[in-house]
Amino acid sequence: MTTTQVTLVQIDNYGPWTTTPEPRREMDLQTLQSRLFADIAQFLGHRDAYVFFTRFDNMIAVTNGVDGAAHAALQESIGNRYPVTVSLGTAVAERPVDALEAANRQLQVEGSAQDEHRTEVLAGEYLAETTPSDLQVAHFDVVNATGKYTDQLNEFDTFINIERAYGSLMRHLRERHGALSFFVGGDNIVSVCSDLPEGAFADAVSHVGEDVDVELQVGVGRGASAHEAGFAAKHALEDCRHDGTSVELFGAPAAGD
Amino acid sequence: MTTTQVTLVQIDNYGPWTTTPEPRREMDLQTLQSRLFADIAQFLGHRDAYVFFTRFDNMIAVTNGVDGAAHAALQESIGNRYPVTVSLGTAVAERPVDALEAANRQLQVEGSAQDEHRTEVLAGEYLAETTPSDLQVAHFDVVNATGKYTDQLNEFDTFINIERAYGSLMRHLRERHGALSFFVGGDNIVSVCSDLPEGAFADAVSHVGEDVDVELQVGVGRGASAHEAGFAAKHALEDCRHDGTSVELFGAPAAGD
Amino acid sequence: MTTTQVTLVQIDNYGPWTTTPEPRREMDLQTLQSRLFADIAQFLGHRDAYVFFTRFDNMIAVTNGVDGAAHAALQESIGNRYPVTVSLGTAVAERPVDALEAANRQLQVEGSAQDEHRTEVLAGEYLAETTPSDLQVAHFDVVNATGKYTDQLNEFDTFINIERAYGSLMRHLRERHGALSFFVGGDNIVSVCSDLPEGAFADAVSHVGEDVDVELQVGVGRGASAHEAGFAAKHALEDCRHDGTSVELFGAPAAGD
Amino acid sequence: MTTTQVTLVQIDNYGPWTTTPEPRREMDLQTLQSRLFADIAQFLGHRDAYVFFTRFDNMIAVTNGVDGAAHAALQESIGNRYPVTVSLGTAVAERPVDALEAANRQLQVEGSAQDEHRTEVLAGEYLAETTPSDLQVAHFDVVNATGKYTDQLNEFDTFINIERAYGSLMRHLRERHGALSFFVGGDNIVSVCSDLPEGAFADAVSHVGEDVDVELQVGVGRGASAHEAGFAAKHALEDCRHDGTSVELFGAPAAGD
Structure with a gap:
């Protein structure tokens, strides 16, 4: 039986930011998004996790073996280096989609993805240990x-x-x-x-x-x-x-x- | 009537590189691909062109206003900073797909995307000038x-x-x-x-x-x-x-x- | 009494690479060097270590708490994403300069920094544990x-x-x-x-x-x-x-x- | 006789930002600084200009051939992608130090480097043309x-x-x-x-x-x-x-x- 830990990475209030005060240059947005993804890929990849770019403003990661402290460090580091912040919701289930569903709910219950007051949510549960066929x-x-x-x-x-x-x-x-x-x-x-x-x-x-x-x-x-x-x-x-x-x-x- | 200049950016012999001598870590590949895209987005974006990540190993750019010298500079700079090189084919047509078709042929006639001897092709034609509704x-x-x-x-x-x-x-x-x-x-x-x-x-x-x-x-x-x-x-x-x-x-x- | 673990990060055979087959553009070299430093700063920084750019082709890191496996992961990841590779020598001593001296010797005994056959050395000793006033x-x-x-x-x-x-x-x-x-x-x-x-x-x-x-x-x-x-x-x-x-x-x- | 165009790149109000609301992690600051420098090196380098990291929060560039529009594009792009903004002062003189002195004054007359209201200054004069021994x-x-x-x-x-x-x-x-x-x-x-x-x-x-x-x-x-x-x-x-x-x-x- 598998045990999958999934983390949803969501850029906070990103849509409004891209058009405020007026639309930002598309190539700057593409650069920002792909470099943010690359940084997360490096951070998680070195911990043997995977992240996928999905829609770029919402990325899905498989994070077995990455604990809450590491998630907090990732969130802080992004906040220190980008003009945007991210929220992270994490959950565990046998089937990946069920883990994602629960991870996603961790953010949804805190407010809309475009709620300017819902920033840097860090919520969820993390596996205490890993086993070879998780x-x-x-x-x-x-x-x-x-x-x-x-x-x-x-x-x-x-x-x-x-x-x-x-x-x-x-x-x-x-x-x-x-x-x-x-x-x-x-x-x-x-x-x-x-x-x-x-x-x-x-x-x-x-x-x-x-x-x-x-x-x-x-x-x-x-x-x-x-x-x-x-x-x-x-x-x-x-x-x-x-x-x-x-x-x-x-x-x-x-x-x- | 539109006049569209399209550039195909193709990483040379990329597939074999990703598994030689054995498969490379997926998150390193993701990082490499997305940073390469970001660099090209910055280079072209500052010249008012667009590039799209498409399949990452093949990217499609709309490059009206970017001349052959700039394409050569981009190719050289990537070769100086990445473990891979790129080929660039460029062509012009009214319809975007026709421009791409011709741009693509510039590379295909030189050899396969996985031909290790076909590297850093730089070929095609560039618009001499731009007009406001191209x-x-x-x-x-x-x-x-x-x-x-x-x-x-x-x-x-x-x-x-x-x-x-x-x-x-x-x-x-x-x-x-x-x-x-x-x-x-x-x-x-x-x-x-x-x-x-x-x-x-x-x-x-x-x-x-x-x-x-x-x-x-x-x-x-x-x-x-x-x-x-x-x-x-x-x-x-x-x-x-x-x-x-x-x-x-x-x-x-x-x-x- | 302090216990300092120091790692020397040395780009392999970098000088000759910068001028082969002819001198590379200075701004490409500057970009490569500073991004490589930034990547190492992220990798080590998230493990609570520090790295300093020093001369860029040789960087000095203070790596208490970072073990041999992490050093190997860093070396592999750079090799996957850059046109250059790095050697890493690590040692421990009370005084930082003594740790560096020993770390440096780990590389020097393997050959010159400009020996094209001396690449990706990974050598040295790592602290088994950390204590609060190291x-x-x-x-x-x-x-x-x-x-x-x-x-x-x-x-x-x-x-x-x-x-x-x-x-x-x-x-x-x-x-x-x-x-x-x-x-x-x-x-x-x-x-x-x-x-x-x-x-x-x-x-x-x-x-x-x-x-x-x-x-x-x-x-x-x-x-x-x-x-x-x-x-x-x-x-x-x-x-x-x-x-x-x-x-x-x-x-x-x-x-x- | 030489004609040197120098641009001072100054991160706006950077010192206070690094310690507000409390000190930021040093490796995040190092990453931010070196990547910002790398981006400017790419932008200017592709226009045949040079930039030097100097103190990182203040960088000196030699920008013959780079006009005011390009400087504006660089400033906007940084503002779109970083948590900090930059001011740019440019001037021309025979001796580099005299050009820098004048470039620097363009910013100093607008206020202190740590004045939170003095952001994104874009000022100075740009050479209309270049000659081979400038x-x-x-x-x-x-x-x-x-x-x-x-x-x-x-x-x-x-x-x-x-x-x-x-x-x-x-x-x-x-x-x-x-x-x-x-x-x-x-x-x-x-x-x-x-x-x-x-x-x-x-x-x-x-x-x-x-x-x-x-x-x-x-x-x-x-x-x-x-x-x-x-x-x-x-x-x-x-x-x-x-x-x-x-x-x-x-x-x-x-x-x-």
């Missing part, structure tokens, strides 16, 4: 994406295919299994799941093939942290690439990692 | 996204709605009009279009409403650069917000901007 | 720097005064006490010391006044980490500012910090 | 610094030597010639000078050797921009390294640069 992560990519798309189509039409595959997969895994799936660039999608069997991944690959005609392959890993599970998934996906299989489970982490 | 940009957002989604649902389910709206809109505008539409965070979508009339935007809003049941509004602007057109679009969108309209065209840029 | 940090600034210098002189002449004060202080504390002192911007100097009495700081302030005619004040703190000691020092320095004293010791850390 | 830049480094210092001494004692050489050189060139000299990392010092003859540089090298017993070499370049002059200086310094000379003037820029 997390299951699946790493999908598109079979021969460079040969079939990138080198053939214009980039936007390539992107349409990747985006359709992502949309199809993320909805399927959310509805069927309560998993949270994120596009992470290129042709890569990372899903944080509960304890799903091999058949569930084969079904997901089939579903996307039938739904939008894009062929996926997937490696699946387990671990005590998002990095550990995700790294095992990356190794399993390498096995797919080398062996031409479409689902590989529980790849062993590299020695010393 | 570009049309539309800025969409979701009506009352915070009240209807962010404050009510968990973030992933909110994201599913935004993502579906984006997918529906980007495909509609691509197929019908050759426009390129990009999610830019929150509930915002920026479309780079040819010279579309008001009815085309009203149709797009209707289409998304019927297709995925998300209500959009849109401001549209014209200008000599992506920033100028996009900034006018932002102001027009502010008018939608204040007046409750769903389409506003050609908002005047703020004085002095 | 570190002593002094935070100096210039009395009324804004009124006397910044608002009166041109910035370079202001800087000459600050630089002279820094040079005088850093040499005095190094020779007399084996302390390591770093300019951290503005008119601020942070010294990492062994267990010096109040008189040693009063002497240092007098020495600089006589030597270069710049009036300093100083707050001194103790703690289990560089942040803890440095934060107490900042609070003590606030007392100097409010009370007009020139030396304040062992300011209590703020509640909850 | 700027003279000298690039110094220490002869065999790695062999004599880095690989032999502990890093702090190495730094003491470099710092003493820098202090000696910067004061000599300031007093004798009104030049502005900046440590740029490693063992490198960049001087922005007026039209000095070869003998002035030989004298400077001798002065430092006698004063603090550190042996320097120097390449000198001319150009229409800081980058052009500085790049020629770097090439000239390469000649020193290869030929064992201590002063090389007017190195030719690399073809195509």
